[in-house]
Amino acid sequence: MTLGPRVFKTGIAVTLSLYICLFLNLEPAVFAAVAAVFTIQPSIYRSWRQLLDQVVTNTIGAAVALFSIYFLGDNPIIIGLLMMLVISLSLKMKMESTIPLTLVTVLAIMSAPGNEDIDFILNRFFIILVGIGSALVVNLLIIPPNYKKNYLEKTTSVFQNMSLLLRTAVSNELTETSFHGQSKQLQQDIRKLEDQYKIFDEERAKLSKLKPLDVREIVVFKQMLKTLQQGEEILENIEEHYFQSGASDEEDHFFDRHIEQLIKYHEYLFLKYEGKTRKLEGEYEMNIMKESAAFFERSQDIYMQNKERKSRLFIVASSIIEYSFYLQRLDQLIDQYYKVRKN
Template sequence: MTLGPRVFKTGIAVTLSLYICYFLNLEPAVFAAVAALFTIQPSIYRSWRQLLDQVMTNTMGAAISLFSIYFIGDNPIIIGVLMMLVISLSLKMKMESTIPLTLVTVLAIMSTPDNENIDFILNRFLIILVGIGSALVVNLLIIPPNYKKNYLEKTRTVFQNMSLLLRTAVSNELTETSFQEQSKKLQDDIRKLEDLFKMFDEERTKLSKLKPVDVREIVLFKQMLKTLQQGEEILENIEEHYFQTGANEAEDYLFDTQIEQLIKYHEYLFLKYEGKIKQQENHHELKEIKESAAFFERALDIYKQNKDQKFRLLIIASSIVEYSFHLQRMDQLIDQYYKVRKV
């Protein structure tokens, strides 16, 4: 059983909302718990954004409900029409994430016989706000996320898996089942890493004043993600194209060796960013530029010898050279990042 921070915070937010309703004598408290469930977010910025959006759309939903009760009615058909209207307006306002809770607000107000009492309507609306506020407080105070640390740990994990797959892709050493399992895990982890980067970027750019070193770090982290995405693309190209070319041992060695060198370069860059490697200005970068150019020339020669059968090798070679390019870019960004840090 996985009990992550978000699961833990959801439980606390629900408990807090129920206790607040109990002490303020607000009934039924279950609506506050539902509001807390819908509002809890994985980041502080998204919590603030969600709070503002929820207040706006829930106020809109409450106003529409109030208008309907006094001037139109509250039979099931009207409630259904109001639901469609609220959904349409929320989409128009580009606040799709608030739709479920806004619909709960409309139902909470319109689904009881006493809904013509203004105090009753305000009571229900206040209960919803208690749930929203509870989720925000919990997100701010309980286990605040460290996105930089989480992101770097995840990039390392993704790289280790990608490294294994790339090193064994051409030699085809892994069993089909194992390769497919690891590939699926790599794809899922990269998607999660993309979400982590978005949250890291939001926290840095939306909630604080950026220093030059912060800007450099965001750009560098984005490039880290790009290199991993490019490594995944190599794997996809090898799986789809390589074994259909009837490659011989010399071609296997050429591609395997180039991939191995780039994996070592990638590992070197992680160590360089972590400050575990002595700075060697442009040494690895220039070496990789020359070796990548030489590799592609050899792949092009193979293609020219048998254009019909070896065309697919060029697709793979191009993705390998692009991976090299992104690694070189990452190398440059690490140097720039440390230069700004020293200032």
């Protein structure tokens, strides 16, 4: 079992909110704990955004509940209709993430006896705000997210899995169960990496004045993601088209060899970014360009020999060529990034 930073921070936020309610004699404190759970976010910007959105929608929810108590009543049908109204308002304001906690606020106000008392309503509302505030403080001060480190670690992990699959895809060395299991894991990890990049880019766009981030490095990170996505596409094409093309042993070796070269190049680029390789002044890139050109010409020859049968093989070849272009672009961006840093 792995306890990540977000899990750890959720536990601390819940504890803090309960202690604050205990200190201020606010009951029932459980609503503050629920609010803290819903408010914890994976980034600083999203924490601020969530705080603002939660305050707005929870204020609206409390106002709607107050209006209903005095003018419509608090029977189950009315409460159900209010839930629908609150959800509609939150969607209209594009604050979908606040819906669960806003509904909790409305229920907290309407589902208890004595809810006609304005002090009771303010008490419930303030309890919710304690939970929201506790989550924000914890998110800002406890284990603040290291976006660059997290992103690079995840990128490396995804690449390791992808390289294993690409190296064994054509040769079909892994068992079908193992290959499909690893492929499914790769798809899930790439989706998570896409989410991490969105968070990283969000921080750059929204909090750049508070925490400057190197835009060129962001571009490098985006290209890293695109190369991994293209590697995933090769795997999908191999599974969908390669084995149906009736490739010969010679063609298997031909494809397998070039994929192996590209994987080594990809691995080299990770080391290059980390500053762990000797400077080759573009030699590696030039060799890959030549190899890719030769691979493309040979693929065309195979296709022309039997267009009907080898069209599937050419689809795989095209995705491999595109992968090589993405790698070359990543190489160039890394060079540009380090040149600017030196200056």
